Amino acid sequence: MKLEKEIISFLGKQGFTVVSTIGSDGYPHNSCKGIVKIEEEKIYLIDLYTGKTRANLKDNPHIAITAVDEHSFRGFCIKGRAREINEDEIPPDMADDWKKKIHGRIVTRIVNSVRGQKGHPSHPEALMPDPKYIIAVDVEKVVDLAPVKINPED
Secondary structure (H helix, E strand, C coil): CCCHHHHHHHHCCCCCCEEEEECCCEEEEEEEEEEECCCCCEEEEEECCCHHHHHHHHHCCEEEEEECCCCCEEEEEEEEEEEEEEEECHHHHHHHHHHHHHHHHHHHHHHHHHCCCCCCCCHHHHHHHCCEEEEEEEEEEEECCCCCCCCCCC
């Protein structure tokens, strides 16, 4: 399934997404992941902390990626199947794009601190490890999470 340009743009602006997988116990597992690249039919996620998400996907490749913007009252859940791209197979441009995103987050955090906006007392992005693998998701379904459109003139 192809993602519309509006959805690609929306996802590209998100600092992170919530990824849902199913554990061997049958329960959902949710984890925060960063998007490193979006194509019309595929989304690439960074998984920095190899744990439950990776193990769950080995047993069951079904995945859901949820992103919400409270301010614009928009959100999407992308459902699909995932496969793993190992560390030695990560394209250099994806690794570079991820590093640029991390640097951008650090700069934003510093600027916000200078402006006196409270946030995390340190810079956790600077402590993030390099990715050991990437999750490549083939998009199968898109769910618009916004409620039914309400026209205030009605």
